Amino acid sequence: MALGFTNTFAGNPLDRRSEARGDGAAWTADPAALALVLWQGQPLIEEVEGAPRIAYLAAARAFELCAGVEHSLFMGLWNATPVFAVEHEGASDPSAGGPLEGLGAFYGLRDLAAVLPGVETAICGAAKALVEWRARHRFCGTCGTATTAADLGWKRICTACGAQHFPRTDPVTIMLPVRGDMCLLGRQKSWPRGRFSALAGFIEPGESVEEACARELKEEAGLTAITVRYHSSQPWPFPTNLMMGLIAEVNDDQVAPSTDELEAVIWVSRAELRQMLAGEHPDYGAPSPIAIARTLMEAWAAEG
Amino acid sequence: MALGFTNTFAGNPLDRRSEARGDGAAWTADPAALALVLWQGQPLIEEVEGAPRIAYLAAARAFELCAGVEHSLFMGLWNATPVFAVEHEGASDPSAGGPLEGLGAFYGLRDLAAVLPGVETAICGAAKALVEWRARHRFCGTCGTATTAADLGWKRICTACGAQHFPRTDPVTIMLPVRGDMCLLGRQKSWPRGRFSALAGFIEPGESVEEACARELKEEAGLTAITVRYHSSQPWPFPTNLMMGLIAEVNDDQVAPSTDELEAVIWVSRAELRQMLAGEHPDYGAPSPIAIARTLMEAWAAEG
Numbered sequence: 001m002a003l004g005f006t007n008t009f010a011g012n013p014l015d016r017r018s019e020a021r022g023d024g025a026a027w028t029a030d031p032a033a034l035a036l037v038l039w040q041g042q043p044l045i046e047e048v049e050g051a052p053r054i055a056y057l058a059a060a061r062a063f064e065l066c067a068g069v070e071h072s073l074f075m076g077l078w079n080a081t082p083v084f085a086v087e088h089e090g091a092s093d094p095s096a097g098g099p100l101e102g103l104g105a106f107y108g109l110r111d112l113a114a115v116l117p118g119v120e121t122a123i124c125g126a127a128k129a130l131v132e133w134r135a136r137h138r139f140c141g142t143c144g145t146a147t148t149a150a151d152l153g154w155k156r157i158c159t160a161c162g163a164q165h166f167p168r169t170d171p172v173t174i175m176l177p178v179r180g181d182m183c184l185l186g187r188q189k190s191w192p193r194g195r196f197s198a199l200a201g202f203i204e205p206g207e208s209v210e211e212a213c214a215r216e217l218k219e220e221a222g223l224t225a226i227t228v229r230y231h232s233s234q235p236w237p238f239p240t241n242l243m244m245g246l247i248a249e250v251n252d253d254q255v256a257p258s259t260d261e262l263e264a265v266i267w268v269s270r271a272e273l274r275q276m277l278a279g280e281h282p283d284y285g286a287p288s289p290i291a292i293a294r295t296l297m298e299a300w301a302a303e304g
Numbered sequence: 305m306a307l308g309f310t311n312t313f314a315g316n317p318l319d320r321r322s323e324a325r326g327d328g329a330a331w332t333a334d335p336a337a338l339a340l341v342l343w344q345g346q347p348l349i350e351e352v353e354g355a356p357r358i359a360y361l362a363a364a365r366a367f368e369l370c371a372g373v374e375h376s377l378f379m380g381l382w383n384a385t386p387v388f389a390v391e392h393e394g395a396s397d398p399s400a401g402g403p404l405e406g407l408g409a410f411y412g413l414r415d416l417a418a419v420l421p422g423v424e425t426a427i428c429g430a431a432k433a434l435v436e437w438r439a440r441h442r443f444c445g446t447c448g449t450a451t452t453a454a455d456l457g458w459k460r461i462c463t464a465c466g467a468q469h470f471p472r473t474d475p476v477t478i479m480l481p482v483r484g485d486m487c488l489l490g491r492q493k494s495w496p497r498g499r500f501s502a503l504a505g506f507i508e509p510g511e512s513v514e515e516a517c518a519r520e521l522k523e524e525a526g527l528t529a530i531t532v533r534y535h536s537s538q539p540w541p542f543p544t545n546l547m548m549g550l551i552a553e554v555n556d557d558q559v560a561p562s563t564d565e566l567e568a569v570i571w572v573s574r575a576e577l578r579q580m581l582a583g584e585h586p587d588y589g590a591p592s593p594i595a596i597a598r599t600l601m602e603a604w605a606a607e608g
Binding site: 009011012018019123125126129130133135136137139140142143144145146163166167168169170171202203204205206207209211215232233234235237240242244258260261 | 444
């Protein structure tokens with residue numbers, strides 16, 4: 001694709017009209033407006049000809065069923081149609097005996113991402129990230145007072161001190177360390193048996209992307225980065241991350257994995273990596289196709 | 305530099321020991337520990353042989369003068385010496401008749417960045433970003449209750465609901481749009497007369513870096529991106545940004561600048577851009593050397 005490799009959760013086709021949200025009241029009132037509904041970070045899904053699709057509701061109905069436009073977020077225009085995301089709050093599933101009964105069912109986005117059309121995955125991901133951000137900014141972090149929504153949900157303003165709060169996106173480095181014809185993979189204890197993947201960590205204040213990558217390699221695996229090459233990026237809505245995908249050349253093949261973060265690390269050759277990606281390795285498995293970690297592994301496997 | 309181009313505010317030499325902050329009480333108690341002090345986002349500076357330097361205080365003294373270790377943030381180890389950042393709160397300058405009288409003076413980091421040694425600029429930038437984050441997370445955004453510091457200031461925990469809050473870093477795309485031998489520059493009304501620079505905007509939830517770049521080009525200048533190439537990144541502590549520096553090839557040279565964000569845009573040739581960077585253009589000036597915008601302009605000027 002022209003704008004670089006498109007990872008899962010990228011490719012949202014909506015026109016965000018970010019510059020016009022402050023004047024967007026007409027979109028909220030548009031009788032043609034649609035809304036996707038989220039409950040506990042999961043989108044409402046219906047089945048269309050045997051395949052899952054976003055269960056769009058008329059926006060006005062969604063605002064009514066989900067207790068108010070205050071809970072809505074403007075996702076953008078789909079051609080001329082305004083699309084909103086609306087969160088249903090509460091502990092019990094509103095599609096099971098609640099106000100959304102019969103309109104669809106809620107599914108986790110990690111599973112959906114493998115089966116929804118890519119553009120719907122991207123829309124759901126953006127909606128989930130915004131909803132999670134909103135839930136964590138109901139009150140002002142500066143003074144503790146309640147905040148109210150502005151700009152169709154894209155800004156929250158403190159009703160006491162006036163502080164403005166904007167959507168949060170947390171940049172993360174995710175990197176494949178390589179040396180010659182070998183690359184290093186790691187695994188966390190909670191992963192499915194045999195799965196190995198790239199290493200990752202949050203970028204901290206005061207770091208460049210490359211510095212954060214080098215620090216994580218040192219901390220997690222005891223490796224020293226020589227060069228860091230940017231591959232592509234991926235919005236990752238668990239909850240609000242932006243993955244910066246990197247291939248890092250390291251200067252040795254000795255590793256001292258951090259017992260805090262990794263259960264094990266392995267060096268594998270390009271040939272073994274290709275086996276893993278093909279699902280043909282006797283011991284090791286690769287991450288899901290929705291993960292940029294797999295994109296990086298595929299990219300480097302294809303280089304040799 | 306091996307790890308990619310080092311922009312101003314990158315190059316912090318401290319060992320952050322991010323994995324060990326939870327067990328870092330010994331660093332706080334270390335009698336050799338040092339602290340830099342910030343007031344209103346400005347570091348305390350002293351003059352050493354006619355040149356500005358960070359005015360490090362013994363950490364214990366800084367904790368005392370600045371009302372408590374609660375206000376301190378662990379910046380990392382300088383060889384074996386723990387270094388903290390401590391914020392002095394309050395409206396009046398504590399170096400002018402206050403508790404820090406005679407220990408130095410506070411200066412804004414934009415000005416300092418041009419004259420401090422690069423490693424001190426990077427340390428001050430990281431400290432400023434953390435201090436600004438802390439000030440906006442004294443209360444829990446989820447429930448409005450006060451938060452307390454943990455992990456030597458790198459985590460804030462809600463005393464009621466237990467929500468954990470981590471330092472925030474806002475990723476931004478900053479891009480030079482190019483077509484053939486021409487590039488586009490824009491200016492904001494508030495800038496010094498004649499200055500033109502790269503375009504920029506925050507990356508939103510659900511966008512890749514490349515998508516955010518394409519959206520900003522369309523919104524701000526009416527341009528369509530064909531390819532987006534990553535150059536380098538820069539931590540930018542005003543207040544807590546991470547600049548992703550890009551060179552974007554666009555498919556036309558017609559522009560419709562947004563009157564909201566830009567006062568004017570110009571297309572300049574590589575030859576004119578070199579004149580600007582050399583300070584020899586009769587009408588146009590380039591951004592400061594501390595800005596990644598200038599890095600991008602220099603990189604592209606050198607390509608032709």
